[in-house]
Amino acid sequence: MRVLIVEDEVRLAEALGQIISEQKYSADVVHDGAAGLDYALSGLYDVIVLDVMLPKLSGFEVVRGIRAAKITTPVILLTAKDEVSDKVTGLDCGADDYMTKPFAPEELLARIRALSRRQGDVVLSEMTFADLTLNLSAYTLSRGAKSVHLGNKEFEVLRILMANPKQIVSKEDLIIKVWGMESDAEDNNVEAYISFLRKKFYFLGSKVNINTIRKVGYRLEAEEGC
Ligand code: CA
Secondary structure, rough: EEEEEEOOOHHHHHHHHHHHHHHHOOOEEEEEEEHHHHHHHHOOOOOEEEEEEOOOOHHHHHHHHHHHOOOOOOOOEEEEOOOOOHHHHHHOOOOOOOOOOOOOOOHHHHHHHHHHHHHHHHHEEEEEEEEEEEEEOOEEEEEOOOEEOHHOOOOOHHHHHHHHHOOOEHHHHHHHHHHOOOOOHHHHHHHHHHHHHHHHHHHOOEEEEEEOOOOOOOOEEOOOOO
């Protein structure tokens, strides 16, 4: 399960990220509403934990943006004060649940679990592109009966490409989404993982290519006939 945390109080955000990672969930942390919306629109998350009072865009505006884009990821709002109006506004904007700060981490985890269960059938178990199937829980890539295991970063890179089929995904986007905003990963890192993935496609005998669009990024494409 992948959780997005949007919280501008850096210490709280880091603490939440750590608590969530300890559950073996993957957590991405961003600190303002604009970045939160951008990440959420990737559609890669199973649950979004979203503060209301945020720089750039408020939590309410972020939920509205997510729902306007028809992204159904469950959202838990974090409200600073126990104000009924905030809760009503949040739920009206399309949030699924809210918690009032301060809260016990166990309660947040319980609500994350409950919301991800409620989504149940909506959470994807696999993604497909042409002749390839990416299994999202086993981290395997298969074509017909043949299958290979993917490393963490390979998996994330491919998952993002598959979520944006036939669109160009920039190297910057991949670095931010796979390595994180504050990492010092460089273009070379992305190129290395793209090359690992190409070798695995080749091994599987797939007709899918990762095309390099010079100075722009990558695009997943399939040869004719599949
Ligand atoms: Ca805040």
